[in-house]
Amino acid sequence: MDETNKLRRGFWNGKYADRHTPWDLGRESEPVRRLAASHFPSAGCVLIPGCGRGYEAVYLAERGYPVTAVDFADEAVRFLRELAGEKGVTLEILQEDLFSLDAARNGTFDVLLEQTCFCAIDPSLYRDYEQMAHRLLAPGGRLLGVFMEVKDIEGPPYDCPLDLVRGQFPEDRWRFDWSEPLPRNPERPGPEYLAAFTKRGD
Numbered sequence: 001m002d003e004t005n006k007l008r009r010g011f012w013n014g015k016y017a018d019r020h021t022p023w024d025l026g027r028e029s030e031p032v033r034r035l036a037a038s039h040f041p042s043a044g045c046v047l048i049p050g051c052g053r054g055y056e057a058v059y060l061a062e063r064g065y066p067v068t069a070v071d072f073a074d075e076a077v078r079f080l081r082e083l084a085g086e087k088g089v090t091l092e093i094l095q096e097d098l099f100s101l102d103a104a105r106n107g108t109f110d111v112l113l114e115q116t117c118f119c120a121i122d123p124s125l126y127r128d129y130e131q132m133a134h135r136l137l138a139p140g141g142r143l144l145g146v147f148m149e150v151k152d153i154e155g156p157p158y159d160c161p162l163d164l165v166r167g168q169f170p171e172d173r174w175r176f177d178w179s180e181p182l183p184r185n186p187e188r189p190g191p192e193y194l195a196a197f198t199k200r201g202d
């Protein structure tokens, strides 16, 4: 891990250590429950980058999806391992940098579930995120996301309006499927919306 990345990891470790985790609902989110019910394939491998404490990862694993949950923060991963143990569910939990996942995993995921990770990364990394998502998803794989808009905070979270997000997923590599505004959840730091993309074939 290079120095910049160590700093970034330290930043997120600090948030958990200080218990300053305003995005954390303490349970899986309603939008993810809806995505799973209406837009997930009936089977398929799910990747959750920047999973945090990972309630959604456990929720999906409980419903039979093979889930790989990734976060580089110590406390997030410790909590998720404990939660998965308590619930008796099996899932893969990786404490790694989401941009450096092993190339052996390329093309192995059917769904990338994004929730408040894109808005947590530095905008200079948006291209890396798109490349990570593209290489890890199978052709036809779906990026299903809960994205956040935060107009007056200097990030993270960074403001991620739909136009900005769509602009990161070029049309020759992705099909934009749909988006939908979500009712404001006062428990989360900003308004959110759903957006769905499909990876075009290689």
Ligand SMILES: C[S@@+](CC[C@H](N)C(=O)[O-])C[C@H]1O[C@@H](n2cnc3c(N)ncnc32)[C@H](O)[C@@H]1O
Pocket: 008, 012, 013, 023, 024, 025, 049, 050, 051, 052, 053, 054, 070, 071, 072, 073, 076, 096, 097, 098, 099, 115, 116, 117, 120, 121
């Ligand atoms: C705002 S939190 C969202 C957590 C979770 N997705 C949720 O909605 O509750 C962002 C998470 O992304 C993780 N993260 C940020 N950059 C990362 C990176 N490069 N590799 C792995 N995890 C990262 C942080 O540690 C943090 O847990």
